[in-house]
Amino acid sequence: MHFISETESNGVIERDFILGEITGVLWSPTSGNIGAPLLLSGHSGGMHKKAPGLVAGALHSVATHGFTVAAIDAPGHGDRPRTPQDQRWTDAIHQALAAGEPIAPIVIDYNMSLAGRAVPEWQATLDALRALPEIGSEAPIGYGGVMLGVVTGLMLAAVEPRIAALSLGAVFVDDALIGAARKVTVPVEYRIPWDADEIDHAAAVALYDAFASKDKTMHAHPGRYNNQMPDYERGNSGRFFAHHLGRAVDTTSV
C-alpha cells in the first residue's frame, strides 16, 4: 500500500493510496486514534471513492466518532480503467435511462459482477490497512454502502468474518442478494428511501427478513435517495457503529 497524497483539514487527514490495481483513500483523525474502529465505505455504481455523499459521511464519522474510514474505487470506477464488458453494461444503462426503460435488471447483473471482483480487493485492502501501525490488527471493522456498495458489502460480509457490523442503504434486490443476506449474522441496519425508483417495497422487506442477524433494523424514510432521510435520523448510523464497534459516542453529533 503506497500513499500518494496527504492533505489535512478540520482535524481530518485524507490520504490517497494505491494497492496493486486498487485506488483508494483513507481518512483519519489528526489527533491519532490507534485501534479505533475502521469503517469501509462502498460507493454506488457510476460514482467513485470520493463521491460527495460518501466523503461527507466519512468526514462526519472521523470528526464526530474518531473512526478511521477507507474507500476504494470499484473496478472500472473512479481512477480505474473500465473493461469492454463493463462499458457495455454502462452503455446499456444509459440507453435504458434515455428510453425511459427500467434499469434494475441491467444494474443487478452489472453490480453482481463488480461486487464479485471487489470482494477480494476489499480483503486485500483490509490486510494492508490492518498492517498500518495507526490502525492495527485489533481495530473493529464496520462496512457501510449504498446500491453497488450494498451488493459489495453483502458479498463481502458473507465471506469475511472481520466485518463486524453493516449499515446498508437502497439496493435492487435479487435472489443472489437474498442468498448473501442469509449468510450475514452480524448486526445490520438497513435504510430504505421509500420513494426510490424501481425499489420494490416487498423485495426490500424480503431482504430485511433474509438477514440471519439477531440484531437487525429496517428504516424507511421518504424520498428517492438515502440522503433524504430526516435530519433527526442522520446521526443514527454513527450511533449504530459506535454501539457495535465499541467506541463511545461523541454527543456533540446529535
Next chain:
Amino acid sequence: MHFISETESNGVIERDFILGEITGVLWSPTSGNIGAPLLLSGHSGGMHKKAPGLVAGALHSVATHGFTVAAIDAPGHGDRPRTPQDQRWTDAIHQALAAGEPIAPIVIDYNMSLAGRAVPEWQATLDALRALPEIGSEAPIGYGGVMLGVVTGLMLAAVEPRIAALSLGAVFVDDALIGAARKVTVPVEYRIPWDADEIDHAAAVALYDAFASKDKTMHAHPGRYNNQMPDYERGNSGRFFAHHLGRAVDTTSV
C-alpha cells in the same frame, strides 16, 4: 381538572389528576418549563396510565428533554369502571388466549370502541392542560403510544389539529385504522417489533404507506415488543419529538 396527589423524585414532579370521569397523571420537571412541549402518552390495552414502560418513557422525556408528559386511563382501564360490553370483550380476549386462538379480531373491535370514547376525553384533557399556567396554550403537542395507544392516537390526530407529531408502536391494522392514517398529515414515526404475535408485515407496511404525512419513517426491529428495540435506537423518539416540537435535544441522552 383536580390534582389529587403530588410526589417528586429525581427532578420530576408526578401529579395524579381527575377531570370528570377521566383519571390521569402529569409528569413535569421540578425546574419548571413553561411552554415546553407536551407529550400525550397512550397506554396499550389491559394496561393503565402508569404502565411500567409508559412511566419509564415519561420520566426519560421529562428528565432528558424537559418535556411535560400526560397520560390518562382508557375507558374501563386503570382506575375507571368497566362497562358490561367491555367486560365481554376482555373475557373473549382471555378465552382466545387460553384456547391458543388469534386475539387480533377481538382486539381490533375492542380498541376501536375504546379509542372512539377516548378521543373526546383526550381533547377535554388537552383543553384542561393548556389552561394550566405551567403548560400554557402555546405548548407544542406530541402524542406517543403502543397498540390501543396507537389506535387512539390515530383517531385523535385525524380530528385534532393540535397534535403536531406522532410516535407510534405496534398495532393490529384494519381498514378503519388505514382510513384514519390517510387523514394524518403531521410527522409520524412508526416502530414495528418485527416478531410480534399476529402482526402482519404487509399490513404494517400498508399502514406506513397510508399516512398522508410528508415526514414519516418506519422502523422495524427484532423482538415481539417495542421495548425490545436495540439500545442505540432508544433515544430516537426523543430526538424525533425534539426536532418537531422545537426543543433542543439534551445530548446527555445518547
